[in-house]
Amino acid sequence: MMKRIYDLIIDPAGSGWMVIELGTGKVACLNGFPLHRLSHKEAGDRAGMLNRIEENPLPTLG
Numbered sequence: 281m282m283k284r285i286y287d288l289i290i291d292p293a294g295s296g297w298m299v300i301e302l303g304t305g306k307v308a309c310l311n312g313f314p315l316h317r318l319s320h321k322e323a324g325d326r327a328g329m330l331n332r333i334e335e336n337p338l339p340t341l342g
Contacts, residue, residue, distance in 0.1 A: 286330040288323035291316050297323035299330065 286308050291298045298316035299308040307314045308330060315326050 283335065284331055285334045286327040288318075288320070288327045293317075296320075299323050299327045 285302055286299055287302055288297050288299050290296075293316075295317045297318045297320050298314075299318070300306060301308050307316050308326075309315065310326065310330070315323065318326065
């Protein structure tokens, strides 16, 4: 079972959905861009992707 670190909530500004980091409650960012003002599908897709990355991180070089 995948551990959820990111989830989606309705944007309090009333402009769609946002992805948050559950541990901090802050808006998640991807490549420096905050994940807010998204459609429900976009937010769900981004949260799922971030959770999969956390579950299976890429190996580090070095």
